[in-house]
Amino acid sequence: MSLLRRISFILLLAFLNASAEILKVSAGKSDASNLVQISCAHAQYRSLCLRTLSAYASTAKTPSTLAQAAVSVALGRARSATKFLSNAVKTRSSSKREKAALKDCVEQLTDSVDELRESLDELKSLRPGTFRWQMSNVETWVSAALTNEDTCVDGFQDVGRNAKMTVRKKIRTVARVTSNALYLIDRLAATRP
Numbered sequence: 001m002s003l004l005r006r007i008s009f010i011l012l013l014a015f016l017n018a019s020a021e022i023l024k025v026s027a028g029k030s031d032a033s034n035l036v037q038i039s040c041a042h043a044q045y046r047s048l049c050l051r052t053l054s055a056y057a058s059t060a061k062t063p064s065t066l067a068q069a070a071v072s073v074a075l076g077r078a079r080s081a082t083k084f085l086s087n088a089v090k091t092r093s094s095s096k097r098e099k100a101a102l103k104d105c106v107e108q109l110t111d112s113v114d115e116l117r118e119s120l121d122e123l124k125s126l127r128p129g130t131f132r133w134q135m136s137n138v139e140t141w142v143s144a145a146l147t148n149e150d151t152c153v154d155g156f157q158d159v160g161r162n163a164k165m166t167v168r169k170k171i172r173t174v175a176r177v178t179s180n181a182l183y184l185i186d187r188l189a190a191t192r193p
Helices: 002-040 047-058 061-089 098-125 128-155 161-189
Strands: none
Touching: 002 047, 002 061, 002 161, 047 061, 047 161, 061 098, 061 128, 061 161, 098 128, 098 161, 128 161
Protein backbone atom coordinates (compact mmCIF):
# COMPACT_ATOMS: atom_id res chain seq x y z
CA MET A 1 0.00 0.00 0.00
CA SER A 2 2.82 2.36 0.73
CA LEU A 3 4.15 2.04 -2.85
CA LEU A 4 0.71 2.88 -4.20
CA ARG A 5 0.53 5.98 -2.00
CA ARG A 6 3.97 7.12 -3.15
CA ILE A 7 3.03 6.70 -6.80
CA SER A 8 -0.25 8.54 -6.19
CA PHE A 9 1.61 11.32 -4.38
CA ILE A 10 4.17 11.64 -7.22
CA LEU A 11 1.39 11.72 -9.82
CA LEU A 12 -0.45 14.36 -7.79
CA LEU A 13 2.70 16.51 -7.60
CA ALA A 14 3.29 16.12 -11.34
CA PHE A 15 -0.31 17.11 -12.05
CA LEU A 16 -0.09 20.17 -9.76
CA ASN A 17 3.20 21.23 -11.32
CA ALA A 18 1.76 20.92 -14.83
CA SER A 19 -1.34 22.85 -13.76
CA ALA A 20 0.82 25.64 -12.32
CA GLU A 21 2.75 25.92 -15.60
CA ILE A 22 -0.49 26.11 -17.61
CA LEU A 23 -1.76 28.86 -15.31
CA LYS A 24 1.48 30.82 -15.74
CA VAL A 25 1.17 30.67 -19.55
CA SER A 26 -2.53 31.59 -19.40
CA ALA A 27 -1.84 34.46 -17.02
CA GLY A 28 0.83 35.83 -19.35
CA LYS A 29 -1.59 35.87 -22.26
CA SER A 30 -4.38 37.47 -20.27
CA ASP A 31 -1.97 40.06 -18.82
CA ALA A 32 -1.12 41.19 -22.36
CA SER A 33 -4.80 41.33 -23.31
CA ASN A 34 -5.61 43.01 -20.02
CA LEU A 35 -3.01 45.71 -20.71
CA VAL A 36 -4.83 46.65 -23.89
CA GLN A 37 -8.25 46.49 -22.22
CA ILE A 38 -7.17 48.44 -19.15
CA SER A 39 -5.26 51.01 -21.19
CA CYS A 40 -8.13 51.57 -23.63
CA ALA A 41 -10.84 51.62 -20.94
CA HIS A 42 -10.97 55.41 -20.68
CA ALA A 43 -9.82 56.35 -24.16
CA GLN A 44 -12.15 58.74 -25.94
CA TYR A 45 -12.61 56.21 -28.74
CA ARG A 46 -12.55 53.06 -26.61
CA SER A 47 -13.88 50.53 -29.12
CA LEU A 48 -11.52 51.81 -31.83
CA CYS A 49 -8.65 51.63 -29.33
CA LEU A 50 -9.48 48.03 -28.50
CA ARG A 51 -10.00 47.07 -32.14
CA THR A 52 -6.77 48.63 -33.43
CA LEU A 53 -4.51 47.59 -30.54
CA SER A 54 -5.77 44.10 -29.74
CA ALA A 55 -3.59 42.80 -32.58
CA TYR A 56 -0.59 44.09 -30.61
CA ALA A 57 -1.58 42.40 -27.33
CA SER A 58 1.06 39.68 -27.68
CA THR A 59 3.92 42.09 -28.48
CA ALA A 60 2.95 45.22 -26.53
CA LYS A 61 3.57 44.01 -23.00
CA THR A 62 4.30 47.37 -21.34
CA PRO A 63 2.66 50.81 -21.43
CA SER A 64 5.66 52.00 -23.44
CA THR A 65 5.36 49.35 -26.15
CA LEU A 66 1.58 49.83 -26.23
CA ALA A 67 2.06 53.59 -26.78
CA GLN A 68 4.49 52.73 -29.59
CA ALA A 69 1.88 50.44 -31.12
CA ALA A 70 -0.76 53.18 -30.91
CA VAL A 71 1.53 55.70 -32.61
CA SER A 72 2.38 53.08 -35.23
CA VAL A 73 -1.34 52.58 -35.94
CA ALA A 74 -1.86 56.36 -36.23
CA LEU A 75 1.19 56.65 -38.49
CA GLY A 76 -0.09 53.89 -40.78
CA ARG A 77 -3.53 55.48 -41.03
CA ALA A 78 -2.03 58.93 -41.68
CA ARG A 79 0.18 57.54 -44.46
CA SER A 80 -2.80 55.77 -46.01
CA ALA A 81 -4.93 58.92 -45.90
CA THR A 82 -2.10 60.99 -47.38
CA LYS A 83 -1.74 58.56 -50.27
CA PHE A 84 -5.52 58.50 -50.83
CA LEU A 85 -5.77 62.31 -50.88
CA SER A 86 -2.66 62.67 -53.07
CA ASN A 87 -4.33 60.41 -55.62
CA ALA A 88 -7.55 62.41 -55.29
CA VAL A 89 -5.67 65.61 -56.18
CA LYS A 90 -4.47 63.95 -59.39
CA THR A 91 -7.62 62.09 -60.42
CA ARG A 92 -10.64 64.09 -59.30
CA SER A 93 -12.10 66.53 -61.78
CA SER A 94 -12.91 69.20 -59.26
CA SER A 95 -13.08 72.91 -58.75
CA LYS A 96 -10.00 75.00 -58.05
CA ARG A 97 -11.19 75.43 -54.48
CA GLU A 98 -11.51 71.68 -53.98
CA LYS A 99 -8.07 71.00 -55.48
CA ALA A 100 -6.55 73.69 -53.26
CA ALA A 101 -8.23 72.21 -50.19
CA LEU A 102 -7.00 68.73 -51.14
CA LYS A 103 -3.44 69.98 -51.66
CA ASP A 104 -3.50 71.82 -48.32
CA CYS A 105 -4.83 68.69 -46.65
CA VAL A 106 -2.06 66.58 -48.17
CA GLU A 107 0.49 69.07 -46.79
CA GLN A 108 -1.11 68.94 -43.34
CA LEU A 109 -1.15 65.14 -43.35
CA THR A 110 2.44 64.98 -44.57
CA ASP A 111 3.37 67.09 -41.55
CA SER A 112 1.35 64.71 -39.35
CA VAL A 113 3.21 61.73 -40.78
CA ASP A 114 6.54 63.41 -40.00
CA GLU A 115 5.47 64.25 -36.44
CA LEU A 116 4.14 60.76 -35.79
CA ARG A 117 7.33 59.20 -37.18
CA GLU A 118 9.44 61.42 -34.92
CA SER A 119 7.22 60.47 -31.99
CA LEU A 120 7.60 56.77 -32.67
CA ASP A 121 11.38 57.10 -32.95
CA GLU A 122 11.48 58.99 -29.65
CA LEU A 123 9.27 56.43 -27.89
CA LYS A 124 11.61 53.67 -29.03
CA SER A 125 14.59 55.40 -27.44
CA LEU A 126 13.25 56.48 -24.04
CA ARG A 127 15.92 56.82 -21.37
CA PRO A 128 15.44 57.29 -17.61
CA GLY A 129 17.54 60.46 -17.41
CA THR A 130 15.66 62.24 -20.19
CA PHE A 131 12.25 60.55 -19.93
CA ARG A 132 10.26 63.68 -18.99
CA TRP A 133 11.84 65.77 -21.73
CA GLN A 134 11.35 63.02 -24.34
CA MET A 135 7.72 62.52 -23.32
CA SER A 136 7.12 66.26 -23.54
CA ASN A 137 8.47 66.18 -27.11
CA VAL A 138 6.28 63.21 -28.01
CA GLU A 139 3.17 64.83 -26.51
CA THR A 140 3.88 68.02 -28.46
CA TRP A 141 4.43 66.21 -31.76
CA VAL A 142 1.36 64.00 -31.48
CA SER A 143 -0.76 67.00 -30.45
CA ALA A 144 0.54 68.87 -33.50
CA ALA A 145 -0.32 65.89 -35.71
CA LEU A 146 -3.86 65.92 -34.32
CA THR A 147 -4.14 69.67 -34.95
CA ASN A 148 -2.95 69.19 -38.54
CA GLU A 149 -5.64 66.56 -39.08
CA ASP A 150 -8.32 68.91 -37.73
CA THR A 151 -7.00 71.75 -39.89
CA CYS A 152 -7.24 69.51 -42.94
CA VAL A 153 -10.95 68.95 -42.37
CA ASP A 154 -11.54 72.65 -41.66
CA GLY A 155 -10.21 73.49 -45.13
CA PHE A 156 -13.23 71.83 -46.72
CA GLN A 157 -15.91 74.13 -45.31
CA ASP A 158 -16.55 75.89 -48.62
CA VAL A 159 -16.14 72.82 -50.84
CA GLY A 160 -18.75 70.54 -52.35
CA ARG A 161 -20.56 68.12 -50.08
CA ASN A 162 -19.20 64.91 -51.66
CA ALA A 163 -15.56 65.94 -51.36
CA LYS A 164 -16.11 67.24 -47.84
CA MET A 165 -17.77 64.00 -46.68
CA THR A 166 -15.11 61.81 -48.30
CA VAL A 167 -12.27 63.73 -46.68
CA ARG A 168 -14.04 64.03 -43.33
CA LYS A 169 -14.64 60.27 -43.21
CA LYS A 170 -11.02 59.47 -44.09
CA ILE A 171 -9.54 62.00 -41.66
CA ARG A 172 -11.96 61.16 -38.84
CA THR A 173 -10.43 57.71 -38.41
CA VAL A 174 -6.89 59.12 -38.57
CA ALA A 175 -7.75 61.76 -35.97
CA ARG A 176 -9.40 59.21 -33.68
CA VAL A 177 -6.49 56.78 -33.66
CA THR A 178 -4.14 59.73 -33.16
CA SER A 179 -6.28 60.90 -30.24
CA ASN A 180 -6.10 57.43 -28.72
CA ALA A 181 -2.32 57.40 -29.21
CA LEU A 182 -2.07 60.76 -27.42
CA TYR A 183 -4.15 59.38 -24.56
CA LEU A 184 -1.83 56.38 -24.16
CA ILE A 185 1.21 58.65 -24.38
CA ASP A 186 -0.24 60.86 -21.64
CA ARG A 187 -0.82 57.73 -19.50
CA LEU A 188 2.79 56.68 -20.09
CA ALA A 189 4.10 60.17 -19.23
CA ALA A 190 2.18 60.05 -15.94
CA THR A 191 3.96 56.83 -14.90
CA ARG A 192 7.21 58.62 -14.10
CA PRO A 193 7.62 61.60 -11.74
